Amino acid sequence: MELTQTEICNVLEVRTEVTLKNNAHFKEKMAEMLLNNLKDSILDLSNVDYLNSSALGIIADSAIKAKQSDRELVLAGIAPPIDEIFEIVKFGTFMRLFPTREEAEQYLTTKILL
Amino acid sequence: MEKEIFTLDDIYEAMMQSRDLAVEQGFSYNSVLKIQLATEEACTNAYEYSRNRNYASCAVKWKAAPDYLEVIVRQEGSAFSLRQPENAVMGQRGRGITLILNLMDFVEMRENKGFIELIMRKIKGV
Numbered sequence: 002m003e004l005t006q007t008e009i010c011n012v013l014e015v016r017t018e019v020t021l022k023n024n025a026h027f028k029e030k031m032a033e034m035l036l037n038n039l040k041d042s043i044l045d046l047s048n049v050d051y052l053n054s055s056a057l058g059i060i061a062d063s064a065i066k067a068k069q070s071d072r073e074l075v076l077a078g079i080a081p082p083i084d085e086i087f088e089i090v091k092f093g094t095f096m097r098l099f100p101t102r103e104e105a106e107q108y109l110t111t112k113i114l115l
Numbered sequence: 116m117e118k119e120i121f122t123l124d125d126i127y128e129a130m131m132q133s134r135d136l137a138v139e140q141g142f143s144y145n146s147v148l149k150i151q152l153a154t155e156e157a158c159t160n161a162y163e164y165s166r167n168r169n170y171a172s173c174a175v176k177w178k179a180a181p182d183y184l185e186v187i188v189r190q191e192g193s194a195f196s197l198r199q200p201e202n203a204v205m206g207q208r209g210r211g212i213t214l215i216l217n218l219m220d221f222v223e224m225r226e227n228k229g230f231i232e233l234i235m236r237k238i239k240g241v
Contacts, residue, residue, distance in 0.1 A: 020130070021123050021159060051148055053155050054214055058207035065205065082145045086152075089217040090210050091203035 002030045010109050011035075011042040012102075018051035027056055031063045038070040041112070043105045047078030057090055064096045073097070073112075077105035117176035126158040129175045133186055136177055140184055142239060149218040150237050154186050156211040157233050161190040168192070182240075183220075188233045194226045 003014045013034045019027050034042050044060065046052070060076070067074040079087055079098040087098055099105040118129055133154040137147040154175065161173035173190035199213045216222050221236040 020127065020155060022127060051152065053152060053159075054208075054210040055159075057210050061205055062207050082148055086214065089214060094203045095205065 002027065004030060004034055006037070006040070007106070009106065009113055010040050011037050012045055013042070014045040014048070016048045018049065019056040020051065020053055021055065024053070024055045024059070028059045031059055035063055035066055035070075035072075035074070038067070038072050041073045041075070041109050042067060043075055043077050043102065043109070045077045045102050045105075046083060047080075047102060049078065050082055052083065052086065054090075057086070057092070061092070061095075073109075075099060075105050075108065077102040117174055119172045119174045120158055120162050121172045123162070126155065126162060129158050130155045132177065133184075136179055137184055137237070140179060140239065142184070142237065146237055146239075150184060150186065153215045153218045153235050153237075154188075156215050157186065157188040157235060160211050161188050161233070164192060165190050183236050183238045185234060185236045187235070189230055191230055193229075194224050194231050197222065197224060 002016070005012050011034045013030055015027070017023065064074045075097040077099045078101065080100045087093065092098060097108065099108065118125065118132065120126055120129065130151050134147055134151040137150045142150065158175055165171070165173045170191040173188065175186065175188050178185040178187065197212060197216060199216055204210055215235060219235040220238045220241050223234045225232045225234065
């Protein structure tokens, strides 16, 4: 899991499946990303084929925490096969989901410009 | 084929067993992922429920047929609701059953003499 910063946002790129084996590590990295609450954040799941309900819980909780700091957490890489999981749990009703990182970055860039 | 669940490592092994069986049976990549995830969710729920109540271990078993794979998780206790919430769950927990019900093609709970079995079936080609 790689945490980086761009001019406009924090980005956590996950490159493995998220299971009970690494939920704790994922939670730590998400918390680390949100520590920088001067910027919005992107969780990039473009290279993730599998994530469990604990990971979903961590994401939901992180979205709420970001909002409490007047920031936004968005998801990128929401494409097959994981898009179906996010549809099942209706994450689109309370956070923004993008199929690609580029689209997520474009959204946050537009947000800053407005 | 049956496996007792005492630890998180046992859950992981059960997930891998489900995955391997699904691959052997020729399920699509997406279906293999769904079967693996349903196994993880059901075993984790049973493990946590059993631990919180100091029950003995829970167990998982598999039934492979030509056109489907069943994963059956058994634990002490009484039946619980298989109802899905209407709206999105915002908290950290509470999505496991929703995932199972949507990822698998058939889900049933059977209660018998102080034990419950959660039967989850994935049909090939669906």
